[in-house]
Amino acid sequence: MRRETDRAVCVYGLSSPGLPRRLSVLGRRLQCLDIGGIDAIIERSRTPGRSLEDVQFQHRLVSRLTARTPSLLPARFGSVVSEDALRSLVSERHVEIEEALRLVRNCEQMTVRVFGPAAEERAIDPQPASGTAYLARRRERAHQRPPEAEIIRRELGSLVRAERAEAGERGLRLVAYHLVARRQVSRYSRRASVLQTLLTPYAVTVTGPWPVFAFAPELF
Amino acid sequence: MVGKTRSTRRKPQSRRKANPAARSIARVEVQEIESIRAEVERLARRTAPPRWNADPEDVRRSVGKLVLTLVEFIRQLLERQAIRRMDAGTLTPGETEAVGLALMQLEATVRDLGQQFGLSPEDLNLDLGPVGRLM
Amino acid sequence: MSRKPARRSTIPREHPPRRAAVPPPPRRPSPPSPPAGRQVARIIDQSESSLLDVLDNLLNRGVVLNADLTLALANVDLVYVRLSALLCAADRVLPDAPRD
Numbered sequence: 001m002r003r004e005t006d007r008a009v010c011v012y013g014l015s016s017p018g019l020p021r022r023l024s025v026l027g028r029r030l031q032c033l034d035i036g037g038i039d040a041i042i043e044r045s046r047t048p049g050r051s052l053e054d055v056q057f058q059h060r061l062v063s064r065l066t067a068r069t070p071s072l073l074p075a076r077f078g079s080v081v082s083e084d085a086l087r088s089l090v091s092e093r094h095v096e097i098e099e100a101l102r103l104v105r106n107c108e109q110m111t112v113r114v115f116g117p118a119a120e121e122r123a124i125d126p127q128p129a130s131g132t133a134y135l136a137r138r139r140e141r142a143h144q145r146p147p148e149a150e151i152i153r154r155e156l157g158s159l160v161r162a163e164r165a166e167a168g169e170r171g172l173r174l175v176a177y178h179l180v181a182r183r184q185v186s187r188y189s190r191r192a193s194v195l196q197t198l199l200t201p202y203a204v205t206v207t208g209p210w211p212v213f214a215f216a217p218e219l220f
Numbered sequence: 221m222v223g224k225t226r227s228t229r230r231k232p233q234s235r236r237k238a239n240p241a242a243r244s245i246a247r248v249e250v251q252e253i254e255s256i257r258a259e260v261e262r263l264a265r266r267t268a269p270p271r272w273n274a275d276p277e278d279v280r281r282s283v284g285k286l287v288l289t290l291v292e293f294i295r296q297l298l299e300r301q302a303i304r305r306m307d308a309g310t311l312t313p314g315e316t317e318a319v320g321l322a323l324m325q326l327e328a329t330v331r332d333l334g335q336q337f338g339l340s341p342e343d344l345n346l347d348l349g350p351v352g353r354l355m
Numbered sequence: 356m357s358r359k360p361a362r363r364s365t366i367p368r369e370h371p372p373r374r375a376a377v378p379p380p381p382r383r384p385s386p387p388s389p390p391a392g393r394q395v396a397r398i399i400d401q402s403e404s405s406l407l408d409v410l411d412n413l414l415n416r417g418v419v420l421n422a423d424l425t426l427a428l429a430n431v432d433l434v435y436v437r438l439s440a441l442l443c444a445a446d447r448v449l450p451d452a453p454r455d
Contacts, residue, residue, distance in 0.1 A: 011420050013418070014418060052406075052410075055409060055410065055413050055414070056409055058413060059409045059412065059413055073417075073418050074412070074413075074416075074417045074418070075417050075418045075420050076413065076414070076416070076417035076418060076419050076420070077413040077414055077417070079417075079418070079419070079420040081420055086420065089420060097418075111408060111411075117342070128324065130317060130320070130321070131316070131317040131318060131319065131320025131321030131322070131323075131324060132313070132316050132317045132320050133320075134320045134321070134323065134324040135299075135302060135303070135306065135316060135319065135320035135323065136306075136320075138299055138303065138323075139303045139306060139307075142300070142303055169296070169341075170292060170296075170341050170342060170344050171341070171342035175411075177416075207405055207408050208408075210408060210412060211412070213411075213412035213413070213416035213417045214412075214416045216416060216417050216418040217418065218304060218308075218419070293410065297414055297415050300415060
């Protein structure tokens with residue numbers, strides 16, 4: 001006999017408690033499951049599409065959700081899982097999830113990108129001998145921090161509750177995600193306007209505020 | 221900095237046993253990466269501009285650029301996932317090798333085809349602006 | 356499609372970009388304190404959302420909740436959708452392209 005909770009649900013995010021059990025967002029009927037004091041925002045009976053338009057829609061939907069709860073950890077696109085598995089995972093990792101919900105409370109994400117040629121020219125490097133060596137080198141590279149990271153932190157650090165930063169490639173030198181208290185976003189934006197001057201000749205973009213995608217805990 | 225800062229490198233905790241679910245992801249990833257590579261090469265055979273045509277307005281170059289840019293984005297995304305799993309200890313040595321090899325080959329294909337289309341690595345940056353401009 | 360979109364490029368070419376050092380304004384105004392018992396909904400202007408941010412946020416970030424094929428496939432299906440659309444477009448646009 002197939003139980004209801006074997007069926008797959010689409011998960012949009014994890015929230016601190018307080019949302020109604022049923023809610024309607026952008027015409028979609030969503031439910032909140034209470035899992036040990038963490039709310040999982042789900043949609044039943046829908047196979048998520050996989051087009052770019054679906055991704056865009058989910059971005060809008062998650063943005064609407066952030067207006068309804070002070071703490072929301074958005075789920076990755078395509079998060080389809082059985083209710084049993086969802087409950088099991090959230091229970092198992094509830095400590096990390098609750099810590100993340102506390103961290104992001106009443107915050108937005110601002111994204112800073114610095115564009116320019118990469119520091120090292122990989123074309124000069126010899127071809128790695130194996131897949132493992134290749135991946136190890138890519139991992140080395142991913143953990144590098146170009147000097148712009150320090151400049152950005154000096155300018156904006158006092159307004160940032162947390163930062164996640166990565167070296168980029170293909171013309172992207174650095175991407176930094178900043179967790180900024182909602183009430184500080186205007187001040188952050190004003191102060192961020194000096195970055196372009198400080199980082200010339202590189203081009204800088206600052207986008208947001210977004211839901212706090214980059215501050216969701218990494219559970220795998 | 222008010223709060224804590226950390227790079228996205230995660231300190232490895234006690235290494236988790238690579239579970240069957242993770243193994244199947246690695247296998248699927250390798251298959252998918254190779255499928256992407258085959259698709260891209262097939263597209264390139266059909267649309268590669270003649271080498272003497274250096275016209276940057278050539279629509280074939282635009283089509284190739286868009287495809288390669290999307291593939292490059294996916295490649296980076298899959299690479300990031302693989303690195304995360306390496307850090308978390310959920311890839312076996314065999315899986316690490318297989319995924320690493322597939323990604324290395326995909327990167328080479330994108331680079332070579334980019335050159336064929338007359339595109340620099342920087343041209344493959346996904347900065348397409350509002351979606352309305354994609355097509 | 357044959358013309359590069361007329362918007363500011365964020366990739367520096369030979370010379371540094373010469374534009375005002377002002378970042379884009381926040382995408383939404385800060386919401387006012389809601390009256391007791393009511394939440395203020397946010398409006399996102401669709402046309403302002405950068406595709407790069409949307410894809411990076413939803414495909415590259417966010418909580419990973421499932422550990423099965425759907426996740427891996429969700430990421431790559433986008434390429435297949437666009438590839439097949441583009442191949443059709445290429446067919447229409449390039450009638451003389453050699454077939455396999």
